[in-house]
Amino acid sequence: MNMEVGEIGGKVTCVRLQGRLDAPGAEAIGLRFTASVAATGRDTVIDLSGVTFLASMGIRLLISNARTLQTKGATLVLCGAGELVQEVLEQAAIDQIIPLVRDESHALAHLEA
C-alpha cells in the first residue's frame, strides 16, 4: 500500500492511496495516514482510485480518521472508489456516514458547498 499526500483547492489535504487496503496495508500506512489526516484537523479528500482491495481494517482506519476530523470541525470525503471497493463500502454502510463521490473535483465541490 502506497500513500501520497498533497493538497488541492488551496487548503484541502488530498491523500492518494495505491494498492491493497487490507489488514497488512492498513497497518503499513496507519501511523502516517493518521498523522496526515486526523492530526491535521484539515478537510481531507481520500482518493481511492488506486485502491484494489478494501477490508474491515482499512475501513476502520477511514472511520477513525473521519471521526477525529469531525470532532475538530473538519470533513473527510472519499472519492474514486472502483466497483468492488465501492461495494464493500456500501456493504459496511460507510457511504451513509462518510461522503463518497466520484472523483477529486467532486470531492472539492462537496467540501466547498
Next chain:
Amino acid sequence: MIELRIAARPDALEPARVEVLLRLQPYGLSARVSHRIELVLEEVLMNLAWHAWDDSANHAFVLAIEVEDDSVTLHFDDDGRPFDPLSRVEPPAPRTLAGAAPGGLGIALVRRNARAVRYERRGDHNRLSVEIDRR
C-alpha cells in the same frame, strides 16, 4: 477439494491469499467471486488470529475449499475456544460517524458476501462454512 493449513497470524494472510488464488485458477472464477473469497479469507483469518486462542503460542487452522458449479464454499476448521460468529448480534448500520460501532464489521462483511454461513462445534473444533455464490 482444495485444502490448506494456514498459520493464524496476520503475516500469514498474504501468502495464504496468493496460494488460494493460485489453487483456484483452474476454475476460472470471475473477479467478483475471487474478490468475495479474498474478503472472507481475510476477515476470518484476522478474527482467528486475534480471538481464537488465549495464549501466545503458534496456532493454525485448516481451510478447505469446495468448488461447485454455482458456489464456492470455504470451510474453516480451528481448535480455538468455542466461538460462533453467527451468535453475535450484528450492530445496526451506522447512521452517524460518531455512532459507528468499532466491532463486528468483519463478520458483517462475511455475511454480506456469502449466500450462506454455517457454524458448528465438532468436539474441540470450530467449523465455519461460508458458501459464496459463483454466479
